Amino acid sequence: MTATYRAMQIAEPGRLELVERPVPQPQPGHVLIAVEACGICGADSGDIEHGTPGRIPGHEVVGRIAKLGEGVPPIWRIGQRVGVGRFGGHCETCRECRRGRFHLCRNQPVLGASCDGGYAEMTGARPMIETMPLERAMEAYRKMRSGDVKFRMVLTMKEHAHAHQ
Ligand SMILES: [Zn+2]
Ligand SMILES: [Zn+2]
Numbered sequence: 001m002t003a004t005y006r007a008m009q010i011a012e013p014g015r016l017e018l019v020e021r022p023v024p025q026p027q028p029g030h031v032l033i034a035v036e037a038c039g040i041c042g043a044d045s046g047d048i049e050h051g052t053p054g055r056i057p058g059h060e061v062v063g064r065i066a067k068l069g070e071g072v073p074p075i076w077r078i079g080q081r082v083g084v085g086r087f088g089g090h091c092e093t094c095r096e097c098r099r100g101r102f103h104l105c106r107n108q109p110v111l112g113a114s115c116d117g118g119y120a121e122m123t124g125a126r127p128m129i130e131t132m133p134l135e136r137a138m139e140a141y142r143k144m145r146s147g148d149v150k151f152r153m154v155l156t157m158k159e160h161a162h163a164h165q
Contacts, residue, residue, distance in 0.1 A: 007120030026069030038118030061118030
């Protein structure tokens with residue numbers, strides 16, 4: 001792995017610039033992801049227009065796990081392909097969470113807005129809750145539809161898609 005990665009960051013509201021950053025070590029419980037692709041979404045334009053300089057936009061990321069932080073559960077492996085959505089993990093305790101409206105949680109990081117996103121060769125460390133092996137995503141979606149289980153990531157991504165309609 002190289003020591004640096006390229007990223008498009010907000011230079012000033014409404015303008016992106018190409019920069020090179022040092023590859024970080026993931027924090028405990030987080031992973032580092034080598035980005036393969038990042039979708040471009042309508043919400044990105046708002047993030048770029050109103051974002052803080054230095055923030056990396058992009059919240060529809062597919063990539064492979066490049067490094068595991070300390071204490072990451074063993075379902076996650078180096079090289080595993082993962083998808084990353086908009087929301088960085090809800091708190092389960094705020095008013096919105098207690099009503100089951102996790103996508104409206106007041107305390108969660110928002111990828112590309114309050115934490116760095118996927119317009120980059122590497123993403124910074126991420127909370128695990130927003131990351132799911134792609135091979136499990138369809139299974140999770142079917143279970144969610146049939147009412148068996150709520151898989152949070154699929155749920156929040158679905159809510160997110162609705163929010164854009
Ligand atoms: Zn989006
Ligand atoms: Zn919450």
